Amino acid sequence: MMIRHHPNDATLLTYASGGLSTALSTIVATHLGACPSCRASAARAEQIGGALLSGVEPVDVATSVLDRIFDRIDAGEPEQEPTTAPRFGHQGLPAPLGSLLPEDMDSLRWWPVGPGIRQARLGEGEAAVRLLRIAPGRAVPHHSHGGHEMTMIVSGSYTDEIGRFLPGDVADLDPDVAHQPVSDAATDCICVIATDAPLEFTGWVPRLMQSLVRI
Amino acid sequence: MLRVIRSRKPRVRVCMRAILTRTSDTGMTQDAALSINDLNGLLARVAGSRSRSAFRELFSHFAPRIKGFMMKSGTSEEMAEEIVQETMVTVWTKAAQFDPAKAGASTWIFTIARNKRIDIMRRVNRPAPDPEDPMFQPDPPINGEDFTQSNEDQVRVRAALEHLPPEQAEIIRLSFFDSLTHSEIAAQLALPLGTVKSRLRLSFRKIRSALGDER
Numbered sequence: 001m002m003i004r005h006h007p008n009d010a011t012l013l014t015y016a017s018g019g020l021s022t023a024l025s026t027i028v029a030t031h032l033g034a035c036p037s038c039r040a041s042a043a044r045a046e047q048i049g050g051a052l053l054s055g056v057e058p059v060d061v062a063t064s065v066l067d068r069i070f071d072r073i074d075a076g077e078p079e080q081e082p083t084t085a086p087r088f089g090h091q092g093l094p095a096p097l098g099s100l101l102p103e104d105m106d107s108l109r110w111w112p113v114g115p116g117i118r119q120a121r122l123g124e125g126e127a128a129v130r131l132l133r134i135a136p137g138r139a140v141p142h143h144s145h146g147g148h149e150m151t152m153i154v155s156g157s158y159t160d161e162i163g164r165f166l167p168g169d170v171a172d173l174d175p176d177v178a179h180q181p182v183s184d185a186a187t188d189c190i191c192v193i194a195t196d197a198p199l200e201f202t203g204w205v206p207r208l209m210q211s212l213v214r215i
Numbered sequence: 216m217l218r219v220i221r222s223r224k225p226r227v228r229v230c231m232r233a234i235l236t237r238t239s240d241t242g243m244t245q246d247a248a249l250s251i252n253d254l255n256g257l258l259a260r261v262a263g264s265r266s267r268s269a270f271r272e273l274f275s276h277f278a279p280r281i282k283g284f285m286m287k288s289g290t291s292e293e294m295a296e297e298i299v300q301e302t303m304v305t306v307w308t309k310a311a312q313f314d315p316a317k318a319g320a321s322t323w324i325f326t327i328a329r330n331k332r333i334d335i336m337r338r339v340n341r342p343a344p345d346p347e348d349p350m351f352q353p354d355p356p357i358n359g360e361d362f363t364q365s366n367e368d369q370v371r372v373r374a375a376l377e378h379l380p381p382e383q384a385e386i387i388r389l390s391f392f393d394s395l396t397h398s399e400i401a402a403q404l405a406l407p408l409g410t411v412k413s414r415l416r417l418s419f420r421k422i423r424s425a426l427g428d429e430r
Contacts, residue, residue, distance in 0.1 A: 001352075010397065010415035018329040018341070018394040026342040033344035036354045043318065044423055049329060050322025051372040052391050058279030059286055065296050066274055069303050070267070094350035096342045126339055148397045148408065175408045196396040 001034050001092070005162075005169040007150065012038060016045030022126040023194035026096050027152045027170065033094030034168050091154050092167060097192060101154065105133075105190060114141070116183075122192070130193045134158065134183035144178040148196040156189035158182055165191075249276055251369060254320035255313075262310035273320075274303055281328045287392035294335070301331040319369060332394065368426060375425035383418035386411065 007015075007028055014020045015028045032039045091101045100122060102108060108131065110118040116138030120131040131154075134140060151171040158165050158181040165171060165181070173179065183189035249257075254276065260269035278299045285295035305327050313323050333341040344351060379387065389395045389403065397415070401408045 001350075008412070008416065009419050010412040013415050013419045014390055014397060017390040018333055019390050019396050019399075021396055022333075022337060022339050022342060029342040029344050033348060033351045036352055039344070039354070044426065044428065045419060046318065046326055047322050047368065047372050047426075048376065048387065048419075048422060049325035049391055050319055051369055051376060053277075053280050053284050053325040053328070054321040054369065055373055056280050056283045056287070059283040059292075059295075061278040061282050061296060061299055065278065065300050065303075066271070069274070069300055069307070072304055073307055092350065094352075095345040095348045098348065098350055126337060127342075174412060196398050 001168040002166070003031070003035050003168045003170075005165055005171060006035065006038055007031060007170050007172045008174075009041065011148075011150070011172050012041045013045045013048075016042050017049060021148075021194070021196040023123075023129050024148065024150055024196055026100070026123075026127065026129060027150050027192060027194050030093055030095070030097040030152060031168070031170050033098075093152075093154060097152065097154075105131075105155075132191050132193055134181070134189045134191075136183055136186055136188065139180055139182040142178055142180040145173060145175055145195075147175070149173070150194050152192045154190040154192055156183060156185040156187045158189045158191070159184045251319045251321070255315045258306075258310055258313045258320050258323075259315075261307065262313060270307060273306065277306075277321075277324050278303060281324070284325075284328065284392065285332065287388075288394070290332075298328060298331050298335060301335065302328040305331070321369070329394070371425045372422060375422045379418050379421060383414050383421075386414045387418050390415065 011020065011024070011028060015025060015032075020028060028042075032042060090098050090103050091105070092098070093101065108120040108122070110120045110133060113119050116135035117140060118133045120133070122129050122131055132140070132151075134156075136156075151165075153165045153167050153169050155167055157167075160171075160179040160181040162171070162173075162177075162179060164184070171179075181189075249272075254273070257269040257273045260266040261273065281299045281302055282292075282295045285298050286292065290298075302324065306324060309327075313320070318326075330341045330343075333339070346353075376384065376387065385404070386400060389400050395403065397408055397411050400406075401411045404411070
């Protein structure tokens, strides 16, 4: 995977601080799995957390907390692990997205949102992300992003004002940047879109339709 | 849930310099008590010989700091102690995974506490890359002194934090102590999202240049 487009530093810093939404963190973590240089940046940002922790004003902790910890250690309490064993490598992307995406993308429930454009939902609650599937040669209407929104290419490719985006590439655009991605490969361009707000499918369709008719 | 807890208690504004240079009752800087090497050594003893006395020392250093860190965002004392407990249990069980060549003890423990806070507050595991994944791109070979977090490094990060302009220090604080998203910071400070992102980028760049990273 030859990655050309990366999350920006503000995003990596916030991934490290713990402030990134779960959905955005899923995209960043997947990118980090494929990109050692962004991983090094995120590790640098974690050093800020380490420095803040070491310099913060200590607040006394009840001694019972240490007793409870030793009780748990003595009881051999197992670490809580995620319930589902991760599956790796679907769609050629690293975990966590690689393990979330199905082997067969057609098994998802896709519904049309515009000419040659379909969307599907992946995951639940805070972790939910949106999948967008653009037929070859089709364009997503010219639009900008209200909040913090990130896109990762899963398959196919698109080209917009910024450049060409291939699988593993991340579009992490500033809010004032408007773009018009055009699906430019022989197959559908499938991408994952995440935001730092809870996913509202009802809100998004009208927004896309609005930009279609350029309100 | 995070928001409810935050709104209950008005945030106390403390300037970054005060946070970083506060001294204990003895008049000695807290960190002078244990150096990074001391802390790394204690972690090595916990990992190697399952030393409870080493763990006690780690607890008395870190538990009050983790609690203080968490309470900066207005998190209740009870919740902060729960995060302390979960974090320190993980420090015990995962001590063998601590690699001083990758991060200092404070940074490693910061990342555990950050993840526990997310697990507890959002009831969802923080998405992270998985080095076991076949699609995971391993780090390039390290050349010599490349990424060892030394005492010097931590001093540099803290000095760089102290010298940030107030508006950048404020944003770092909201990101790390309060783990706010970009949009939440923008709303809280009544700033455009783009300004929040550029301040985060700028402050990160300053800290990285203090660490001698080429950017």
